[in-house]
Amino acid sequence: MRPMPLDPADRHVNIGPRLRAARKAQQLTIDEVARVTGLTKGFLSRVERDVTSLSVSSLITLCDVLSIPVGSLFEEPDVQLVRAGTGARINLGGVETEERLLSPRSEGKVQVIRSVIESGGHGGDELYAVAADVDVLHVLRGHVEVRFSGEEWQLGAGDTLTFSGHEPHTWRVLSEAGAEVIWVLVPALWSA
Incomplete structure (x- = not known):
């Protein structure tokens, strides 16, 4: 041959x-x-x-x-796409909240979550911390209050709050029509 x-x-x-x-x-x-x-x-x-x-x-x-x-x-570039509405549903403990993972599950450096929160939705009555060095909250729609042990921040559409995930905090929606937010956690919670 x-x-x-x-x-x-x-x-x-x-x-x-x-x-x-x-x-x-x-x-x-x-x-x-x-x-x-x-x-x-x-x-x-x-x-x-x-x-x-x-x-x-x-x-x-x-x-x-x-x-x-x-x-x-x-090497081929490592590019992963999560189409709108297809992100895995997750539950980080928010009340009246639908949370979807926007970053791939395999990504350990960063975790991006989209939360659609109904009126009255909140992160709980008690302050909590997460195992992320950096926690970023960006408000897409509505008004959200973030409370720390010594201060409160009120955020509207387009506002972004960056803080240590290790800092005890909680949040609640202030607007009647609910809110939509993006959370960015560095590193991803499951890699910490």
Whole structure:
């Protein structure tokens, strides 16, 4: 049996933007990278715009300077979509509240939750804390009051409150028509 010739996949990998992002994350200028790698500024600029390609040797040198694995430049991006209305229903203890997870369950760095809260809905009479370093509440519709041990905040549509999830708090809806809010927890509760 004769071997079949293989046709290359018709897929172009754009590594330039990833290299630029890695450089900027390291807070390095093109001048600094050029000086360390021995490559010219113009050449590095063209590489970052995917106008030209690097040799394998230059790619390894550049990745060493940027402290990134060469293979990471060729990985498929991790993109996950949760369509409207399809997020998993969860219950974080809110009364008169429908909560849906907007971030994938597999995401441990952040948890995004959309809560539709009926009039009179609340987070309980007692103050509580969650196992998140950062808790962000963004009000999409309605009015919500957030109470801490020493102060209260009243939020309307478009307002955002950021605080430590470890800080004891509770909340309640003030508007007759209920409220709709987005909670962002960092890290996700199940990863803490």
